[in-house]
Amino acid sequence: MxxxxxxxxxxxxxxxxxxxxxxxxxxxxxxxxxxxxxxxxxxxxxxxxxxxxxxxxxxxxxxxxxxxxxxxxxxxxxxxxxxxxxxxxxxxxxxxxxxxxxxxxxxxxxxxxxxxxxxxxxxxxxxxxxxxxxxxxxxxxxxxxxxxxxxxxxxxxxxxxxxxxxxxxxxxxxxxxxxxxxxxxxxxxxxxxxxxxxxxxxxxxxxxxxxxxxxxxxxxxxxxxxxxxxxxxxxxxxxxxxxxxxxxxxxxxxxxxxxxxxxxxxxxxxxxxxxxxxxxxxxxxxxxxxxxxxxxxxxxxxxxxxxxxxxxxxxxxxxxxxxxxxxxxxxxxxxxxxxLVQVKDDRFFVVGRASGIINVGGDKVVPELVRAALLACDIVHEAVVYAKKNPFTGELVAADVVLSGVVDKGDARKIIDDFLSQRLTAPQRPRLLRFVPEINTNATGKVATKP
CATH class of the missing domain: 3.40.50.12780 (ANL, N-terminal domain)
Structure with a gap:
């Protein structure tokens, strides 16, 4: 029973x-x-x-x-x-x-x-x-x-x-x-x-x-x-x-x-x-x-x-x-x-929350897609993507990144920029990029996004 x-x-x-x-x-x-x-x-x-x-x-x-x-x-x-x-x-x-x-x-x-x-x-x-x-x-x-x-x-x-x-x-x-x-x-x-x-x-x-x-x-x-x-x-x-x-x-x-x-x-x-x-x-x-x-x-x-x-x-x-x-x-x-979902070939992908979209001068950016692109880069171990207020575009995309190894930060910035330029549109690419030792998680085990 x-x-x-x-x-x-x-x-x-x-x-x-x-x-x-x-x-x-x-x-x-x-x-x-x-x-x-x-x-x-x-x-x-x-x-x-x-x-x-x-x-x-x-x-x-x-x-x-x-x-x-x-x-x-x-x-x-x-x-x-x-x-x-x-x-x-x-x-x-x-x-x-x-x-x-x-x-x-x-x-x-x-x-x-x-x-x-x-x-x-x-x-x-x-x-x-x-x-x-x-x-x-x-x-x-x-x-x-x-x-x-x-x-x-x-x-x-x-x-x-x-x-x-x-x-x-x-x-x-x-x-x-x-x-x-x-x-x-x-x-x-x-x-x-x-x-x-x-x-x-x-x-x-x-x-x-x-x-x-x-x-x-x-x-x-x-x-x-x-x-x-x-x-x-x-x-x-x-x-x-x-x-x-x-x-x-x-x-x-x-x-x-x-x-x-x-x-x-x-x-x-x-x-x-x-x-x-x-x-x-x-x-x-x-x-x-x-x-x-x-x-x-x-x-x-x-x-x-x-x-x-x-x-x-x-x-x-x-x-x-x-x-x-x-x-x-x-x-x-x-x-x-x-x-939000995207379809590619024989799969569909859950790509983010509709409520979390970043508005960059009228372009709607899904932060999870930017994060996925960052994580696909060999030198990136972890990342969190969030919005920063901007007087000209309303918001900008910002990201904190944990590097996967010992990499010069100047070199890392160029490697990441070059990598993302092939995968993301201009509004999607982070304009503020910080390298941090660790990214915190919240009570649900997800990255703790910035306010």
């Missing part, structure tokens, strides 16, 4: 199995399912915990017991938290942080409960109710919005492929579990009784990679940006994954090829998914982009169409809409993902 809640799904797994591995220790499936929500069923709850095990325990307790909940990371600023709180009538927050970090919630009138106050070990069965899972969008180019999911819509892919088998796999978590990509890794791991390994989002990448290696990670998912960081880590040579997945950004051919060469025994898959659509496309043929055949032959029941250069998707199971009852779909059930 298909589980209707996260608790029901986890109760079908041997309670003695290990579910979560962190530097703090190992958490069993029994520990995850034994906590019950002690508040009212009509509650709308924010989960704001620094300890991943507390976050997961709260999610298990709330799903099927509360009206709605939204798990958010403790790394958000006060203004970002305020923007999310304004989108839903939250009344309670479950947290394991100190008084100072709780103040933003108290200012907005929420009741603050510690984990031990909100959750109690109780084996008694409770009546189940439909619970809204409120998931923030990535907010790459705008303020994050809350998308209303159910357990079924959020865990659709994991539930469809669910198979509890031995020995358990070890899934490495590099995403924030409170975002769509993080949920997908979490569900794929625990719903089939596997182990989820998490070393912390603030832990240096080489230490995270070493942690995954020490615990025998078999499945590793990350954005292409994070994969390029992983490949630079000495500890990456100790990894031996069976499955590599790239998501969150367009997978470039250079990164796909590098992963295939370094981990020849691994299946390398890249996916497209979005919080709004609640669905995903995947391909494992080693090529960037997705087959145009998906237009005629839906992937795992996900229909797609390309309209006016934008990607639209439709699936039987999908989110309910944005918080505030704003619909996500048109009357025929299609979701405009907001992603």
């Amino acid at each position: 298909k589980p209707t809640s996260l608790r029901q799904a986890l109760e079908q797994i041997d309670s003695a199995r290990s579910a979560l591995i962190t530097p703090q220790g190992v958490t069993s499936f029994e520990r995850l399912v034994q906590s019950r929500w002690m508040g009212p069923g009509e509650a709308s709850v924010v989960v704001y915990c620094s300890d991943l095990s507390n976050t997961i325990r709260a999610m298990v307790a709330l799903d099927g017991a509360a009206c709605a909940f939204c798990a958010i990371p403790t790394t958000l600023t006060a203004s970002e938290i305020a923007a999310l709180l304004a989108q839903w009538a939250f009344d309670t927050v479950i947290t394991d942080v100190g008084a100072e970090m709780r103040s933003i919630f108290m200012e907005h009138g929420l009741t603050c409960l510690g984990v031990d106050e909100a959750l109690a070990d109780d084996s008694a069965a409770q009546d189940e109710r439909a619970t809204n899972w409120l998931v923030p969008t990535s907010g790459t180019t705008s303020t994050p919005k809350l998308v209303v999911h159910s357990f079924d819509s959020l865990a659709r892919a994991a539930l469809a492929g669910r198979k509890i088998s031995d020995p358990p796999q070890v899934w490495a978590m590099l995403y924030d579990v409170t975002r769509f990509a993080g949920y997908q890794v979490f569900f794929q791991a625990v719903l089939s009784g596997h182990k989820l390994a998490f070393a912390g989002l603030d832990t240096p990448m080489d230490q995270r990679v070493a942690f995954f290696s020490n615990h025998g990670a078999t499945h590793i998912s990350a954005t292409p940006t994070l994969w390029r960081k992983i490949l630079m880590c000495p500890a990456s040579t100790e990894l031996s994954p069976a499955q590599i997945t790239l998501g969150g950004e367009a997978a470039d051919q250079a990164t796909l090829s590098s992963l295939a060469a370094k981990y020849p025994r691994a299946r390398v898959t890249h996916i497209f998914a979005s919080t709004e659509a609640g669905v995903g496309l995947a391909v494992s043929d080693g090529r960037a982009g997705f087959p145009l055949s998906y237009l005629e032959n839906p992937f795992n029941g996900v229909e797609i169409r390309l309209t006016d250069g934008r990607l639209h998707v439709r699936a039987a199971t999908r989110p309910g809409g944005y918080a505030g009852a704003t619909p996500l779909t048109d009357r025929d059930g299609w979701v405009d993902t907001g992603d």
Whole structure:
């Protein structure tokens, strides 16, 4: 029987199995399912915990017991938290942080409960109710919005492929579990009784990679940006994954090829998914982009169409809409993902967000296309492209670049300029180019764009 809640799904797994591995220790499936929500069923709850095990325990307790909940990371600023709180009538927050970090919630009138106050070990069965899972969008180019999911819509892919088998796999978590990509890794791991390994989002990448290696990670998912960081880590040579997945950004051919060469025994898959659509496309043929055949032959029941250069998707199971009852779909059930696409030969490529276009004197520049051109240059290891205000053209294209080796910066500038002049139009080429030692990533594993 298909589980209707996260608790029901986890109760079908041997309670003695290990579910979560962190530097703090190992958490069993029994520990995850034994906590019950002690508040009212009509509650709308924010989960704001620094300890991943507390976050997961709260999610298990709330799903099927509360009206709605939204798990958010403790790394958000006060203004970002305020923007999310304004989108839903939250009344309670479950947290394991100190008084100072709780103040933003108290200012907005929420009741603050510690984990031990909100959750109690109780084996008694409770009546189940439909619970809204409120998931923030990535907010790459705008303020994050809350998308209303159910357990079924959020865990659709994991539930469809669910198979509890031995020995358990070890899934490495590099995403924030409170975002769509993080949920997908979490569900794929625990719903089939596997182990989820998490070393912390603030832990240096080489230490995270070493942690995954020490615990025998078999499945590793990350954005292409994070994969390029992983490949630079000495500890990456100790990894031996069976499955590599790239998501969150367009997978470039250079990164796909590098992963295939370094981990020849691994299946390398890249996916497209979005919080709004609640669905995903995947391909494992080693090529960037997705087959145009998906237009005629839906992937795992996900229909797609390309309209006016934008990607639209439709699936039987999908989110309910944005918080505030704003619909996500048109009357025929299609979701405009907001992603721009290009078609070349037998593939289509997701090339960027429509909301992130840079306007250079009337020419519309997609920053992701400029970044892809930069990454194709042999001397460029990483790059971020962003807009700079200009009194004459409105905006200019700017880029920060991490060089892949020891190259004289004067020579590097000329090499990059010559390389881009053959691939980009004049408005697309960066007029401001900085060489930096590192490019930061945000909570979703993507490059942190400039304001």
